[in-house]
Amino acid sequence: MKTAILHSPGDVRFEDVDAPRILAPTDAVIRLSATCVCGSDLWPYRGIQPVPQPTPMGHEYCGVVEDVGRDVKHVRPGQFVIGSFFASDNTCPHCEAGYQTSCQHREFVTGAQAPKLRVPLADGTLVATPDMPTDDLVPSLLAASDVFGTGWFAAEAANVKPGATVVVVGDGAVGLLGVLSARLMGAERIIAMSGHASRQALARDLGATDIVAERGEAGVERVKELTKGVGADSVLECVGTQQSMAQAIGSARPGGYVSYVGVPHGVALAGEQLFFTHVHLHGGPAPVRRFLPRLIDLVWKGEADPGKVFDLQLPLAEVAEGYRAMDERRAIKALLMP
Ligand SMILES: [Zn+2]
Ligand SMILES: [Zn+2]
Numbered sequence: 001m002k003t004a005i006l007h008s009p010g011d012v013r014f015e016d017v018d019a020p021r022i023l024a025p026t027d028a029v030i031r032l033s034a035t036c037v038c039g040s041d042l043w044p045y046r047g048i049q050p051v052p053q054p055t056p057m058g059h060e061y062c063g064v065v066e067d068v069g070r071d072v073k074h075v076r077p078g079q080f081v082i083g084s085f086f087a088s089d090n091t092c093p094h095c096e097a098g099y100q101t102s103c104q105h106r107e108f109v110t111g112a113q114a115p116k117l118r119v120p121l122a123d124g125t126l127v128a129t130p131d132m133p134t135d136d137l138v139p140s141l142l143a144a145s146d147v148f149g150t151g152w153f154a155a156e157a158a159n160v161k162p163g164a165t166v167v168v169v170g171d172g173a174v175g176l177l178g179v180l181s182a183r184l185m186g187a188e189r190i191i192a193m194s195g196h197a198s199r200q201a202l203a204r205d206l207g208a209t210d211i212v213a214e215r216g217e218a219g220v221e222r223v224k225e226l227t228k229g230v231g232a233d234s235v236l237e238c239v240g241t242q243q244s245m246a247q248a249i250g251s252a253r254p255g256g257y258v259s260y261v262g263v264p265h266g267v268a269l270a271g272e273q274l275f276f277t278h279v280h281l282h283g284g285p286a287p288v289r290r291f292l293p294r295l296i297d298l299v300w301k302g303e304a305d306p307g308k309v310f311d312l313q314l315p316l317a318e319v320a321e322g323y324r325a326m327d328e329r330r331a332i333k334a335l336l337m338p
Helices: 039-045 135-145 147-157 173-184 197-206 216-226 242-251 271-277 288-300 316-327
Strands: 002-008 011-016 028-036 061-068 080-083 116-119 165-169 189-193 210-212 232-237 252-260 280-283 312-315 334-337
Touching: 002 039, 002 316, 011 316, 028 080, 028 135, 039 316, 061 116, 061 135, 080 135, 080 288, 135 147, 135 288, 147 173, 147 232, 147 252, 147 280, 147 288, 165 173, 165 242, 173 189, 173 197, 173 232, 189 197, 189 216, 197 210, 210 216, 216 242, 232 242, 242 252, 242 271, 312 316, 316 334
Parallel strands: 165 189, 165 232, 189 210, 232 252, 252 280, 312 334
Antiparallel strands: 002 011, 028 061, 028 116, 028 334, 061 080
């Protein structure tokens, strides 16, 4: 089969590899119905994260189970399933506490920009849909695999409550779905920080009530103006840079909550500055597995349409164009059809 391999920054190839098969008795092999390019795939693509050897890419997936190992009890061939980018046993103390991305047996899932994928720890990782989904639901179910789950975690970690005033820093797919998650959690005011007209429009469509186009200090000032000088109850930081983190902490009210779900690149926090802000900080790699049953249910019932973040659809063979389009910010998120 052919799959996406990143050889060096800017060089994604669609190349022949051996088809995945069951290696451990707890594995499953699934045939992907759809996959996509992640914002975090752009870090190695741009050379900000090293690419020491040719690397199979992709960690967002949904599809139909083809085969399971002999110890897999709950996942069955023929089921439509969704999993997270970290495989987890879902039984260890960290999983029990709801932090499956810190599972004692976690394994990073990669190689999902492919027709087929091996998923370790299938019983703890994969969640089946009630039935075979119709094609129109597939993009939203795929979004639950990472970006919707991460946006949801961002909202939850930022303690979004009904009636809250929320700021979302970052207008990528995760930030946009942080807006949607905050709306679904009952936030009253959702201020999306974005300087891009098309992303501003999508943010409004997903539930943003206000847009702030300014960045950095000017962005913080604008949030303060919009909140009568108080700041936001909850701030979702969905980028991972020093500027976005400073913008997030500066936008929170004293005692407010800041979540951070963008993989940090060069972020350093000054202890003294942090001390006097009084903010709560919580974040990390989103434990998407915790939220999957709820998110699948929201999509299944038509109460959430997170698949709206896919604004480019390509055959999997054109995966390199998906990376280019996202790198050049011509696309928010590229959906790939195997
Ligand atoms: Zn991702
Ligand atoms: Zn675990």
